[in-house]
Amino acid sequence: MDVRKKFVGFVSATILFCVFSGCTYTYRERVVHSPILASNVPKLVKGTTTRSEVMQWFGVPDLQADGSRITLYPESPMGQYRLHGRARLIEQQSQFGKKGSLANPLAIDPDIYEKIARLRPYSSIDDAHVALLYEEMYYLSQSASRVGKDSHLRNQLLIFINKATDIVDDFAYREEFRADEVK
């Protein structure tokens, strides 16, 4: 009997604590390359690194621009993320059975990921180069009962390859989060 009372007291206290303090909800989403971009960036050398070495170290790029002609790779991590996001949205829409608005944020245009990816203008500056863009993403959403804070961070690696020589002419890397530290 004492055990039962203790149990009831514990459950009641937990519920009341949640009601009055407000539950904190944290959501994390991480899309990274394997191995992570940062691990191979130091190996890049302008005028020396070849295209095959780039592909070997970083794998398939998320986006390739030849002049202003863009190729997207669905097998890349960001490509897979977009495909899964689209599948998730279609499933949600079919469950709710209708398109929504601000009042129903679950029902978003299911083609949104494709539209964004397709209409992302990128150029290799000139016809003599090909640009390869690699991206990693970390999305963190934290919400207490009435306050929400979301942050969207990305690591991006851009490599310009000379088409005539297949050698890296230029590259740039920006790191907004440590992919090896966040889970």
Place this chain on the structure above:
Amino acid sequence: MKVRLPITAFLVVCAIAFLLAGCGVYSSSGKSELTMGVPPAKAVLEQIKPGITTLTEVLKLLGPPEFIIDGTQELVDYERSSGGVSTRTISAPEGMVILIYTLSLTVDITLDLRTLGGVTMQMDRAIHNNELFIFVSKNDRMVASLVSGRGSE
């Protein structure tokens, strides 16, 4: 009887908690904030000078741009907060490309839900964005000009 009492007490507590939680949800107002990226320091931006700075130096200072516009292209902004998409058309001058950097983007959403006279909902959204357009000459790969745009709605 001995068993019923704690169960009844538990159910009563649950019911009260449920009611309180319900009231809390339907009469609450909340604020959500979305930030994207880590904005570069002002000192870094001041190092980019038209006619002096090269594309390589820009890439070294700021990293890869969000977009590179060559010719006339449509740019899609995905508003994660609302799930909406807005588009704008941007044209690069002949012989130039535009590098677009999103220096900072913050979306504030204020949600107000009330039960008085039925459930009503009001959502206010404010977008504060700060973009940098860098015009680069295709011939010498030199920065021709740069424009910082601030926008909010």
